Structures are given as structure tokens and as C-alpha cells.
Amino acid sequence: MSAYYNIKGLKVRVSDHEANSKLNGSSDIELYIKSADNRLISVESQIEVICEKRGYEISDFQEVINEWKDGTYDKDFFVVKKEEVNTDNTNEGLIELKQSITMGNDEKLKDYTLSKSAKHQEIKALSELTGVSQSYIKKHFNIK
Secondary structure (H helix, E strand, C coil): CEEEEEECCEEEEEECCCCCCCCCCCCCEEEECECCCCCECCHHHHHHHHHHHHCCCHHHHHHHHHHCCCCCCCCCCCCCCCCCCCHHHHHHHHHHHHHHHHHHHHHHHCCCCCCCCCCHHHHHHHHHHHCCCHHHHHHHCCCC
């Protein structure tokens, strides 16, 4: 994930990784919150160096500096944290739901037959007629 800013017509990207593609929508300035060896690095220091080398005014980057002040973020800032879920109850509910869907699909298909060499059009027609997915029909009738 990344955060983007428009600073006086410059596209500025703050991220924890290299851009996925340099061809599509590349940024004018790339800033990183962690180094290649996974250490926290200062966004503010990076901005200072870039401004000095390219002749930009550091005051123009105040929004980025304010949002990325040293000590206000860690190297895992963009990592999505998984919420802990009580898997016992969730798994039981999912298993019951899957079983009821399977039984419903089996019930809808009980009066139909297809050969193992059934063509796509036959499978599609049965799917439209019964409301059962084509992949489930293939699995149910063991069609490859």
C-alpha cells in the first residue's frame, strides 16, 4: 500500500516497497518508510535530501512531513493487520452453510443427467435452467 500526495504538480508517493510498475503512473518522488533490510527510515530526512539536491522548497512538503513525522509510524505501517476471529464458531457456521448449499444444488440436479463428455452448451443450459453454477455441475457429474 502507498500514500500519494500532489505537491506543486509533483506526484509524491510514500510507501514501504518499490513501485509495482515504473510504466503506469510512476511518481515524481518516491519516499520509503523502511529500508531494503527492513529497518525504519526517516521520511523527513529523505525529503530534506531531495529538496537539497533538486532545489525544492522544504516548506512545500509540510503536509507530508506532518503526516510522516519521525516516531509516528513504524516499518509495518502499511501491513494489514488480521483481526482475530473465533474460528470454532465461524468454521461451524461455514460448514453448515456449505452443506446446505451442496444439498440444495444436489436437490436441483437430481432429475437431470449429463454424460462425462457433455459439451459446454449443455452444461451452460443446465446451469441457466437450475441456477446451479457450471463448475458445480461439472463436479457433480464428474465432467472434466
